[in-house]
Amino acid sequence: MSGDYGHGDSQVNSGSKGSETHKHKDKHKDKEHRHKDHKKDKEREKLKHSNSEYKEHSEKKHKDRDKLKHSNSSSDKHREKHKEKRKEEKIKSSHDKPKKEKENGYVRDASPPAIKSEPEEDNGFYASPQHNKTSKREYNNQEFECKPKKVKVEHDRKAQKRKHEYEEDEEDEDIKPKKKTKDKRVTEGKKSKKEEEEKWKWWEEERYTDGSKWRFLEHKGPVFAPPYEPLPDKVRFYYDGKPMKLSAPAEEVATFFSKMLDHEYTTKDIFRKNFFKDWRKEMTSEEKSKITDLNKCDFTEMNEYFKAQSEARKQMSKEEKQKIKEENERLVQEYGFCIMDNHKERIGNFRIEPPGLFRGRGDHPKMGMLKRRIRPEDIIINCSKDSKHPKPPPGTKWKEVRHDNKVTWLASWTENIQGSIKYIMLNPSSRIKGEKDWQKYETARRLKKCVDRIRTQYRDDWKSKEMRIRQRAVALYFIDKLALRAGNEKEEGETADTVGCCSLRVEHVKLYPKMDDQEYVVEFDFLGKDSIRYYNKIPVEKRVFKNLQLFLENKQPEDDLFDRLNTSILNKHLQELMDGLTAKVFRTYNASITLQQQLKELTCPDDSIPAKILSYNRANRAVAILCNHQRAPPKTFEKSMQNLQTKIEEKQNQLSAARKQLKVAKSDHKASHDDKSKKAVEVKRKAVQRIEEQLMKLQVQATDREENKQIALGTSKLNYLDPRISVAWCKKWGVGIEKIYNKTQREKFAWAIDMAEKDYEF
DNA sequence: GTTTTAACTTAGTAATCTGCAG
DNA sequence: CTGCAGATTACTAAGTTAAAAC
Numbered sequence: 001m002s003g004d005y006g007h008g009d010s011q012v013n014s015g016s017k018g019s020e021t022h023k024h025k026d027k028h029k030d031k032e033h034r035h036k037d038h039k040k041d042k043e044r045e046k047l048k049h050s051n052s053e054y055k056e057h058s059e060k061k062h063k064d065r066d067k068l069k070h071s072n073s074s075s076d077k078h079r080e081k082h083k084e085k086r087k088e089e090k091i092k093s094s095h096d097k098p099k100k101e102k103e104n105g106y107v108r109d110a111s112p113p114a115i116k117s118e119p120e121e122d123n124g125f126y127a128s129p130q131h132n133k134t135s136k137r138e139y140n141n142q143e144f145e146c147k148p149k150k151v152k153v154e155h156d157r158k159a160q161k162r163k164h165e166y167e168e169d170e171e172d173e174d175i176k177p178k179k180k181t182k183d184k185r186v187t188e189g190k191k192s193k194k195e196e197e198e199k200w201k202w203w204e205e206e207r208y209t210d211g212s213k214w215r216f217l218e219h220k221g222p223v224f225a226p227p228y229e230p231l232p233d234k235v236r237f238y239y240d241g242k243p244m245k246l247s248a249p250a251e252e253v254a255t256f257f258s259k260m261l262d263h264e265y266t267t268k269d270i271f272r273k274n275f276f277k278d279w280r281k282e283m284t285s286e287e288k289s290k291i292t293d294l295n296k297c298d299f300t301e302m303n304e305y306f307k308a309q310s311e312a313r314k315q316m317s318k319e320e321k322q323k324i325k326e327e328n329e330r331l332v333q334e335y336g337f338c339i340m341d342n343h344k345e346r347i348g349n350f351r352i353e354p355p356g357l358f359r360g361r362g363d364h365p366k367m368g369m370l371k372r373r374i375r376p377e378d379i380i381i382n383c384s385k386d387s388k389h390p391k392p393p394p395g396t397k398w399k400e401v402r403h404d405n406k407v408t409w410l411a412s413w414t415e416n417i418q419g420s421i422k423y424i425m426l427n428p429s430s431r432i433k434g435e436k437d438w439q440k441y442e443t444a445r446r447l448k449k450c451v452d453r454i455r456t457q458y459r460d461d462w463k464s465k466e467m468r469i470r471q472r473a474v475a476l477y478f479i480d481k482l483a484l485r486a487g488n489e490k491e492e493g494e495t496a497d498t499v500g501c502c503s504l505r506v507e508h509v510k511l512y513p514k515m516d517d518q519e520y521v522v523e524f525d526f527l528g529k530d531s532i533r534y535y536n537k538i539p540v541e542k543r544v545f546k547n548l549q550l551f552l553e554n555k556q557p558e559d560d561l562f563d564r565l566n567t568s569i570l571n572k573h574l575q576e577l578m579d580g581l582t583a584k585v586f587r588t589y590n591a592s593i594t595l596q597q598q599l600k601e602l603t604c605p606d607d608s609i610p611a612k613i614l615s616y617n618r619a620n621r622a623v624a625i626l627c628n629h630q631r632a633p634p635k636t637f638e639k640s641m642q643n644l645q646t647k648i649e650e651k652q653n654q655l656s657a658a659r660k661q662l663k664v665a666k667s668d669h670k671a672s673h674d675d676k677s678k679k680a681v682e683v684k685r686k687a688v689q690r691i692e693e694q695l696m697k698l699q700v701q702a703t704d705r706e707e708n709k710q711i712a713l714g715t716s717k718l719n720y721l722d723p724r725i726s727v728a729w730c731k732k733w734g735v736g737i738e739k740i741y742n743k744t745q746r747e748k749f750a751w752a753i754d755m756a757e758k759d760y761e762f
Numbered sequence: 763g764t765t766t767t768a769a770c771t772t773a774g775t776a777a778t779c780t781g782c783a784g
Numbered sequence: 785c786t787g788c789a790g791a792t793t794a795c796t797a798a799g800t801t802a803a804a805a806c
Contacts, residue, residue, distance in 0.1 A: 353796065361774075361797065407769065415796095421768065422796085436770085485772095486800060495798080529799055530773055568764090571801070584771085584800060631774065640789065712774070719772055742792070 202431035203751040212405045217383045219338035221390030222411050225354035228252045235305040238298035249282040256357045258302035274368035346427035358417045362496035362531020378413045429747035441722040443580045444589040462543040468564035486567040486583035498527045502567050507557035520545035591623045591720035596762045598622045610697045623716045631712035644702050651695040658688045723752035728760035
């Protein structure tokens with residue numbers, strides 16, 4: 001490994017460029033606070049940011065992180081400068097409405113895009129069986145009045161046929177819309193709308209090829225957070241020991257804080273500092289001059305008031321609760337659905353996020369800031385021109401109403417903490433989400449076909465004479481082997497300090513040429529998405545190890561491990577290897593293939609159903625571990641484990657009792673040989689068998705739960721595992737699908753449940 | 763080319779619901 | 785019927801990625 005990879009120039013950092021260094025000193029101060037006191041839950045703490053060893057270690061390292069950050073290379077320095085600049089701008093613009101407005105508002109608006117009034121080619125259409133001529137024509141004339149008169153319905157027979165066509169074709173091409181060869185069926189059947197709507201099989205229809213997401217979209221707009229209700233006078237806030245009546249805006253923000261008093265983070269410096277700063281902005285000038293020290297604020301009365309309130313809510317009579325429930329239901333009925341292309345679809349989140357105090361995950365520099373109340377004037381509505389536009393609440397206006405059918409959202413607003421955009425979108429069971437999900441798995445299946453080639457290539461690239469190529473190849477190896485996330489760069493100081501593959505720093509890996517009986521071991525220890533700790537020690541191939549040593553040469557702990565790489569470079573490369581390939585496809589692919597392979601390995605044909613389900617959960621667990629999906633051990637874990645143990649013991653006692661009875665019955669029978677005693681034996685035998693089964697079930701449950709203590713299965717099940725694998729497995733072994741997927745999940749995966757047969761292969 | 767933004771997926775936790783043992 | 789544990793749902797933060805803007 002010597003000079004032959006032109007890496008001599010900039011990737012190795014040469015001496016620090018001093019001037020940048022000091023600017024950031026303050027930031028370190030903040031950083032030192034991070035990682036210190038954490039989640040209220042100690043256990044969780046252990047799991048997430050894990051042992052203090054990690055914390056200390058990372059704190060120390062951060063101290064002089066910036067020093068080096070800037071010394072890295074000229075381009076790095078450049079980057080940093082931009083970051084700074086942007087940060088300043090951001091701060092300014094948060095006070096500077098007009099500018100923001102422009103960014104979000106008019107840009108697109110200038111040329112209201114969206115719905116073409118001319119139909120394109122036939123094949124540009126999302127043609128469903130019931131998009132018969134009539135409905136098409138409706139669409140085509142949409143400059144005028146073409147609101148679908150009725151929500152269409154599905155139920156066709158021919159469509160069944162298409163199920164398989166899809167699968168086969170997809171083998172090669174991913175789901176491409178079929179030619180519109182099927183004739184349209186008009187089926188305004190007799191069934192109730194609801195029933196029919198449930199049966200709509202969008203997956204048997206063709207998809208848009210022109211990049212549009214819908215032709216028609218109508219909805220009622222979002223539901224806003226209820227207005228603030230001032231506290232009763234008897235609930236008081238004290239400053240410096242004296243009661244003080246706050247103005248409504250200041251009081252509201254104070255209630256946010258008071259509600260969180262039990263949370264540990266209200267004791268954190270950053271949280272308190274951010275909160276106080278934002279709170280003061282809401283105060284009147286008198287309040288501002290009086291309230292100068294958060295430590296002198298006493299919110300306990302308010303806190304108790306809210307606790308009492310929630311207690312009272314729990315104690316409400318059944319009728320009252322019922323009433324609230326019904327009211328809620330009404331709201332869902334009215335606002336929870338939209339009509340998209342002839343079908344009524346469920347909206348995922350039709351309520352606007354209420355105001356409150358921001359709590360990021362992990363050590364977030366913005367924790368405690370005020371998340372402001374969203375008003376109609378902040379909302380952009382998206383719907384089709386020819387739909388009945390949602391009405392803003394009386395006396396208010398929308399920020400904008402646009403008609404962009406190249407996107408899937410119904411409404412959006414800009415959030416004030418990070419300046420990012422939030423959206424109202426459809427439920428996962430909707431066509432628009434389902435198609436995308438399906439497509440995701442098809443892309444992963446295409447990767448399956450060429451993954452060998454890609455692996456061969458990146459192994460080859462470990463030997464490249466170009467540093468950037470080696471880095472790319474090693475990073476890809478990690479992404480493939482360890483299912484790491486891509487790892488975008490983040491703005492320092494804006495978010496918690498977390499990393500993914502491309503943003504790994506020197507301090508996150510340790511190399512051990514020898515460890516126990518293994519060679520070339522790499523130890524990873526870093527905080528990933530949501531500040532979940534990733535800790536892993538794995539042996540790697542010698543070449544990878546040598547390359548890592550090379551990447552680490554002459555670098556400081558806070559320097560990037562892959563200084564010649566970022567996600568954009570990586571994804572561009574991947575795109576060239578396979579159409580649609582990006583870093584995250586590897587996670588999907590590896591998760592799904594692991595499930596399939598684990599199921600094959602773990603399922604014993606002779607096992608009982610519960611044992612099979614345990615196998616399924618174990619296979620699922622293998623994936624969750626691969627993807628590092630963790631959770632806090634449930635607060636009641638120990639207790640519930642114990643309860644289960646007690647149950648098991650009881651059951652064991654029952655079993656031995658039942659066995660005794662069986663024995664007795666048997667000897668009775670031997671003695672008398674009559675029919676009656678024979679029957680008794682049978683009965684007892686059955687009882688024993690039943691109890692054995694129950695016991696087994698309990699034991700399996702205990703094992704499952706124990707193994708699952710700090711692993712979350714839900715995330716992978718919902719986002720990474722091709723549902724058709726699970727459906728096929730259920731069909732193959734006669735396990736009810738509801739044993740694996742609950743109602744919501746079955747709705748989301750309806751397409752898979754409908755189309756996968758027992759021999760489906762990912 | 764680099765940075766920024768928009769759009770959408772993925773993520774863990776808190777709140778709420780449900781069904782079952784007592 | 786009631787309380788509570790486990791299941792489900794709601795919520796919203798935090799990622800990824802492609803495209804737009806500089």
